[in-house]
Amino acid sequence: MVGRAVESWGRRSREVHDVVALSERGRCLETLQRCMHPALAYGNGRSYGDACLNPGGTLIAMRGLDRFIDFDVEQGVIECEAGVRLDEILAVTLPHGWFLPVLPGTQYVTVGGAIANDVHGKNHHSAGTFSCHLESLDLVRSDGRSIRCGPAVEPDWFAATAGGLGLTGIVTRARIRLMRVPGPWIATRTTRFASLDEFFAIAAREAGTRYTVAWVDCTGEAVRGVFFSGEHAQETRPAPSQRRRRVPFTPPVSLINRVSLRLFNALYGSMPREHEGIAHYRQYFFPLDGIEHWNRIYGPRGFFQYQCVVPVAEQEPATATLLRAIRESGTGSFLTVLKTFGARASPGLLSFPMAGTTLAMDFPDLGEKTQALFASLDDIVEAHGGRLYPAKDARMTPSMFARGYPRLADFLPCRDPAISSAMSRRLMGS
Amino acid sequence: MTTRLLVIGASSAIALATARRYATRHARLYLVARRADALESAAADLRVRGAEEVDTAVLDVVDTREHARVIETAWSAWGGFDAVLVAHGTLPDQAACERDVDAALEAFDVNGRSFVALLTDLANRFEAQGQGVIAVISSVAADRGRASNYVYGAAKAAVSAFCAGLRHRLASRGVRVITIEPGFVDTPMTASIDKGGPLWATPERVARDIERAIDRGFGLVYTPWFWRWIMLVIRSVPERIFVRTKL
Numbered sequence: 001m002v003g004r005a006v007e008s009w010g011r012r013s014r015e016v017h018d019v020v021a022l023s024e025r026g027r028c029l030e031t032l033q034r035c036m037h038p039a040l041a042y043g044n045g046r047s048y049g050d051a052c053l054n055p056g057g058t059l060i061a062m063r064g065l066d067r068f069i070d071f072d073v074e075q076g077v078i079e080c081e082a083g084v085r086l087d088e089i090l091a092v093t094l095p096h097g098w099f100l101p102v103l104p105g106t107q108y109v110t111v112g113g114a115i116a117n118d119v120h121g122k123n124h125h126s127a128g129t130f131s132c133h134l135e136s137l138d139l140v141r142s143d144g145r146s147i148r149c150g151p152a153v154e155p156d157w158f159a160a161t162a163g164g165l166g167l168t169g170i171v172t173r174a175r176i177r178l179m180r181v182p183g184p185w186i187a188t189r190t191t192r193f194a195s196l197d198e199f200f201a202i203a204a205r206e207a208g209t210r211y212t213v214a215w216v217d218c219t220g221e222a223v224r225g226v227f228f229s230g231e232h233a234q235e236t237r238p239a240p241s242q243r244r245r246r247v248p249f250t251p252p253v254s255l256i257n258r259v260s261l262r263l264f265n266a267l268y269g270s271m272p273r274e275h276e277g278i279a280h281y282r283q284y285f286f287p288l289d290g291i292e293h294w295n296r297i298y299g300p301r302g303f304f305q306y307q308c309v310v311p312v313a314e315q316e317p318a319t320a321t322l323l324r325a326i327r328e329s330g331t332g333s334f335l336t337v338l339k340t341f342g343a344r345a346s347p348g349l350l351s352f353p354m355a356g357t358t359l360a361m362d363f364p365d366l367g368e369k370t371q372a373l374f375a376s377l378d379d380i381v382e383a384h385g386g387r388l389y390p391a392k393d394a395r396m397t398p399s400m401f402a403r404g405y406p407r408l409a410d411f412l413p414c415r416d417p418a419i420s421s422a423m424s425r426r427l428m429g430s
Numbered sequence: 431m432t433t434r435l436l437v438i439g440a441s442s443a444i445a446l447a448t449a450r451r452y453a454t455r456h457a458r459l460y461l462v463a464r465r466a467d468a469l470e471s472a473a474a475d476l477r478v479r480g481a482e483e484v485d486t487a488v489l490d491v492v493d494t495r496e497h498a499r500v501i502e503t504a505w506s507a508w509g510g511f512d513a514v515l516v517a518h519g520t521l522p523d524q525a526a527c528e529r530d531v532d533a534a535l536e537a538f539d540v541n542g543r544s545f546v547a548l549l550t551d552l553a554n555r556f557e558a559q560g561q562g563v564i565a566v567i568s569s570v571a572a573d574r575g576r577a578s579n580y581v582y583g584a585a586k587a588a589v590s591a592f593c594a595g596l597r598h599r600l601a602s603r604g605v606r607v608i609t610i611e612p613g614f615v616d617t618p619m620t621a622s623i624d625k626g627g628p629l630w631a632t633p634e635r636v637a638r639d640i641e642r643a644i645d646r647g648f649g650l651v652y653t654p655w656f657w658r659w660i661m662l663v664i665r666s667v668p669e670r671i672f673v674r675t676k677l
Contacts, residue, residue, distance in 0.1 A: 004626065023443075023618045026467065064618070067471050068478035078478075092479055 043110030049394030125342030163348030439518025
């Protein structure tokens with residue numbers, strides 16, 4: 001056990017945690033029972049807020065559980081320990097023509113992290129969330145119980161653990177159903193739009209396309225943006241080199257300010273109206289993964305991610321109101337992502353997506369101004385029956401969380417008493 | 431011609447990371463370690479990662495009488511090996527070794543004597559093959575005895591000298607002997623040490639250097655590279671001055 005300063009991806013705090021490394025899944029129970037409580041499993045720390053933090057308690061570092069257990073090359077089912085990262089899975093499965101059916105915005109998350117946050121991807125409208133593709137997972141609880149659960153086996157434990165923020169126990173292994181693909185290339189179509197109505201029209205037109213997402217410039221009067229759609233493509237050309245750039249140090253102030261944002265987004269808006277191309281999956285899915293430590297450009301105060309979803313019935317007025325509020329605050333974000341979610345339900349009790357539209361943005365920490373903006377965004381989201389994504393959240397109120405997640409009452413009895421996080425203490429009282 | 435690699439101490443983090451690199455190259459891997467359960471998980475993992483074939487055998491290296499049987503079985507499995515990686519070891523509690531003669535001798539057995547026994551047998555087999563690579567994991571601790579870990583350092587010094595001698599003996603026999611000296615590596619073995627800082631390497635980084643050394647390296651290989659220069663300085667400090675340091 002070593003005391004180490006740990007920060008999450010938003011870099012908003014750097015507090016000392018007792019870190020215990022787990023290297024064998026057979027030792028998980030012993031480790032959980034023996035460490036100083038409260039404890040929390042920690043994967044790769046890509047949560048933005050405090051979902052993966054436990055200052056004053058123990059973090060059980062799960063990356064040592066990075067073994068594959070089985071890969072059925074014919075059926076496309078892979079079984080691995082919970083510390084395996086999604087990029088490691090793709091490296092093994094893609095040569096055999098298998099892909100992960102759901103991929104979040106970065107491939108550097110662990111299987112455990114993907115389950116705890118029930119991550120979603122650009123194909124939510126067709127594929128749902130990560131847990132929709134799990135056959136089973138193994139959960140270890142501090143009372144000694146080891147539970148293999150899935151949609152067909154112990155479904156209540158499965159429902160609590162998918163999106164359960166690591167609070168029901170420690171996930172040690174999972175069995176994932178993969179998706180057949182012809183190769184690593186994505187056929188892309190990029191369409192420029194100059195209004196929110198246009199965005200929704202394109203989204204409706206592209207409802208049958210597998211991957212869709214839009215980047216939006218909300219600094220101008222009109223909502224301008226670029227809509228990306230993609231399908232897996234049959235292509236044979238050599239893969240691009242995995243050259244990685246690093247942001248080697250934290251600049252003393254945030255590099256993101258009003259001027260740079262306007263410039264960036266304006267540049268974006270000057271692309272041709274519609275453009276087709278081929279992109280490698282790494283460039284298409286994970287554009288930022290190629291820049292190691294990109295979160296450092298927000299400066300030493302770190303940044304906030306705000307991701308909300310508003311239900312389909314109110315999506316157009318709600319999205320318009322949200323974008324207007326962001327524009328009027330003048331604190332527009334570097335990465336503003338807009339995407340429509342589909343109706344495919346997730347088994348997770350606390351799973352974030354719902355049929356409707358999601359908006360995700362980064363904001364540098366400008367103190368009071370940022371907090372005031374968030375408060376007004378919260379009001380808009382709640383007024384329209386929406387909610388926020390815990391994996392990104394650092395500051396929502398317990399009451400907003402409870403109202404956004406009506407199945408919280410079903411979830412709470414499934415919590416492991418020995419496990420809690422900074423987020424659970426903030427949102428659930430313990 | 432797929433590479434046949436014998437890995438002794440296969441459940442060590444560095445050995446596993448190296449084996450994974452070879453699995454990606456579809457090598458055939460023969461894993462030897464103390465615990466059957468660790469061997470099974472490692473074997474399953476390596477098969478998924480692409481190893482053409484994985485076989486395992488249980489051996490406690492301290493029990494030198496068992497060496498001959500296990501190595502003979504391994505040798506007959508695939509008709510010999512293209513390379514062997516000797517990677518087992520434990521980090522002894524230096525304070526306990528100072529208090530207790532048995533603890534000191536035990537540490538020396540695992541980290542020194544067992545290497546002598548294994549390498550004597552393996553050297554003869556490789557010599558008979560007339561080809562192959564013997565890669566042995568020693569440590570920068572071998573380069574100078576220091577108050578903080580001289581029991582481990584002494585055992586590793588024995589290993590490094592033994593390997594240098596083997597290297598000399600086998601040079602004209604078509605067999606390359608590589609001594610690998612890692613510095614600080616972030617593994618379960620070093621769990622008790624306070625980590626962090628630029629001197630700490632991941633097992634993956636070290637594994638990359640080991641693979642390169644096995645493929646085309648020679649002699650004593652420090653990993654990461656900067657330890658060569660750090661240890662040059664450490665070795666050069668005169669005794670009168672060194673004994674006053676807290677190194």
